[in-house]
Amino acid sequence: METLKRQYWKILSIILLIYTVYAGFNGQVPRQPILNETIRNLYFHVTMWFTMIFLLGTSVYHSIQYLRKSDLKSDLISSTYVEVGMVFAVLGLITGSVWAKFTWGDWWTNDPKLNSVAIGLLIYLAYSLVRSSMPDEMQKARISSVYNIFAFVIFMVLIWILPRMTDSLHPGNGGNPAFSKMDLDNRMRLVFYPAIIGWTLLGFWIAQIRIRIKNLEQQNES
Amino acid sequence: MALTEIFVLIRKEMQLEWRNKYAIHGLVLYLAATIFICYLSFKAKQQSIHPIMWNTLFWIILLFSAVNAVGKSFTQESANRNIFYYTFAKPESVIFSKIIYNTLVMLGVSFIGIFFYSWVMGNPVGNMPLYLISLVLGAIGFASTLSLVAGIAAQGENSATLMAVMSFPLIIPLLLLLLKLSKSAMDGISLSENWDEIAILGALDIIVIVFSGILFPYIWKH
Numbered sequence: 034m035e036t037l038k039r040q041y042w043k044i045l046s047i048i049l050l051i052y053t054v055y056a057g058f059n060g061q062v063p064r065q066p067i068l069n070e071t072i073r074n075l076y077f078h079v080t081m082w083f084t085m086i087f088l089l090g091t092s093v094y095h096s097i098q099y100l101r102k103s104d105l106k107s108d109l110i111s112s113t114y115v116e117v118g119m120v121f122a123v124l125g126l127i128t129g130s131v132w133a134k135f136t137w138g139d140w141w142t143n144d145p146k147l148n149s150v151a152i153g154l155l156i157y158l159a160y161s162l163v164r165s166s167m168p169d170e171m172q173k174a175r176i177s178s179v180y181n182i183f184a185f186v187i188f189m190v191l192i193w194i195l196p197r198m199t200d201s202l203h204p205g206n207g208g209n210p211a212f213s214k215m216d217l218d219n220r221m222r223l224v225f226y227p228a229i230i231g232w233t234l235l236g237f238w239i240a241q242i243r244i245r246i247k248n249l250e251q252q253n254e255s
Numbered sequence: 256m257a258l259t260e261i262f263v264l265i266r267k268e269m270q271l272e273w274r275n276k277y278a279i280h281g282l283v284l285y286l287a288a289t290i291f292i293c294y295l296s297f298k299a300k301q302q303s304i305h306p307i308m309w310n311t312l313f314w315i316i317l318l319f320s321a322v323n324a325v326g327k328s329f330t331q332e333s334a335n336r337n338i339f340y341y342t343f344a345k346p347e348s349v350i351f352s353k354i355i356y357n358t359l360v361m362l363g364v365s366f367i368g369i370f371f372y373s374w375v376m377g378n379p380v381g382n383m384p385l386y387l388i389s390l391v392l393g394a395i396g397f398a399s400t401l402s403l404v405a406g407i408a409a410q411g412e413n414s415a416t417l418m419a420v421m422s423f424p425l426i427i428p429l430l431l432l433l434l435k436l437s438k439s440a441m442d443g444i445s446l447s448e449n450w451d452e453i454a455i456l457g458a459l460d461i462i463v464i465v466f467s468g469i470l471f472p473y474i475w476k477h
Contacts, residue, residue, distance in 0.1 A: 100473050152424050152427050152428075153424075155423075155424040156424040156425060159420045159421045159424055159425075162417070162420055162421075163407070163411065163417065163421065166411040166412055166413060166417055167410065167411055167412075168412070172410060175473055175474065176407055176410050176411070176474060178473070179407060179470045179473050179474050180407055180421070182466070182470060183403060183425070183466055183470060184425065186462060186463075186466055187425050187428055187463075190428045190459060190462070191427070191428045194428075194455065195428055195431060195432070
C-alpha cells in the first residue's frame with residue numbers, strides 16, 4: 034500500500050498518455066489552412082519541448098544543490114536529467130522533422146527555432162565532453178555543475194528570446210496559422226494540457242529509473 | 256577593498272603582458288594574417304564582396320581571435336602561481352579582473368581589426384557609430400562569456416579542444432544578436448531604431464557577467 038501511494042503519479046502518467054494518444058488521434062480539431070490534420074502534432078511535438086525544459090530545469094536545480102552541498106549524488110541526478118532531457122530533445126527534433134516534411138515540404142528548413150535547438154544539442158554534447166575529460170570525480174562534478182548552470186542560462190536566451198526577434202515558419206510566427214489564443218480552441222486544450230503533464234511525468238519516470246540503475250552500478254563497483 | 260583588489264589584478268595582467276610582449280604581438284599578427292587571407296581569398300579573386308558576407312566574415316575573424324586571446328587567460332600562468340593568487344585574492348576579484356582585462360584586449364582587437372579590415376576589404380558600413388557600438392558590446396560579451404569558459408577549460412586535461420568545443424555553441428546567441436545589430440548598422444539604420452537590439456545585447460552581457468561572478472568561485476577552489 035505504501036509503495037502504491039508513492040507510485041500513483043506513474044499510473045497517472047500512463048492514463049494521461051493513453052488519453053493523449055486516443056484523444057489526440059480521434060478528437061475534434063479545428064481546420065486550419067496549411068496545418069490541416071497535422072495540427073495534432075501539437076500533442077506529440079510541442080509537449081517534447083515542454084518536457085525537455087522541465088527536465089533540464091530540474092537538472093540545474095540539482096547542479097545548484099551539488100555546488101551548495103558537494104554531495105556526489107546530486108551530480109549523478111543532475112547529469113541523468115540532462116541525458117533524459119536530450120532524449121526528449123531528439124524526439125522533439127524527429128517529430129518536428131516528420132511534421133515539417135508534410136507542411137513545409139522539407140525535412141530540415143532554415144528556421145530560427147530549429148537552428149536554436151541544434152545549437153542547444155551542441156551545447157549539451159559539449160557538456161558530456163566536459164564530463165568525460167575530467168578524471169577526478171569531485172572535479173568532474175563541480176566543473177560540470179558550473180557548466181550546466183551557465184549553459185542553461187544561455188540556452189534559455191537562445192530558445193526564448195532569439196526566435197522572437199526574427200520571423201519563424203512555425204505556426205504562430207510571421208502570420209502563420211497557429212495555436213494562439215484564437216485558434217487553439219478548448220477542445221484542443223483538453224488534450225494539450227494533459228499531454229504536457231503526461232509526457233513530463235514520463236520523462237521524470239525514465240530519469241528516476243536511470244538514476245536507480247546508476248546508483249546500483251556504483252554500489253556494485255564499491 | 257574589492258575594487259582595489261580588482262585594480263591590482265588588472266595591473267598585474269597588464270604588466271605580465273607588457274613583459275613578454277610576444278602574446279599581444281602574436282594576437283595582432285594573427286588578426287592581420289587572417290584578414291589578409293580573407294582579402295586574398297575573397298576580395299582579390301572576385302573584385303567585390305557582398306556586404307552581408309563582409310560583415311559575417313569580420314565577426315568570424317573576431318570570434319576566432321577572441322577564442323585565442325581569452326583562451327590563454329588561465330593557462331598562461333602556472334598552476335602554482337594560480338594557487339598563490341588563490342591565497343590572497345577573492346575569486347570574484349579574479350574573474351572580474353580577467354573580464355575587464357579581456358574586454359580591454361578585445362576592444363583593442365576589434366578597433367585594430369576594423370581599421371585593418373576596412374583598409375583592405377573596403378568599408379560598406381552605412382552607420383559607423385552604430386557599428387562601433389556593436390563592436391563594444393561584442394567585445395564585452397566575448398570577453399565575459401569566454402573568460403568563464405576559459406576558467407572551466409583550464410581545469411580539464413585537453414584545454415584547447417575543450418575551449419573550442421564549449422565556447423562556440425555558447426557564444427552563438429551573442430553572435431547572432433551581434434550580426435543582427437551590425438547588419439542594421441551596415442544598412443545605415445539610425446541608432447534610435449535599434450534600441451531594442453542594443454538593450455537585449457546589453458542585458459545578455461550583464462547576465463553573463465553576473466553569472467560569471469556567481470559561478471566562478473566554484474571552479475576556482477581546487
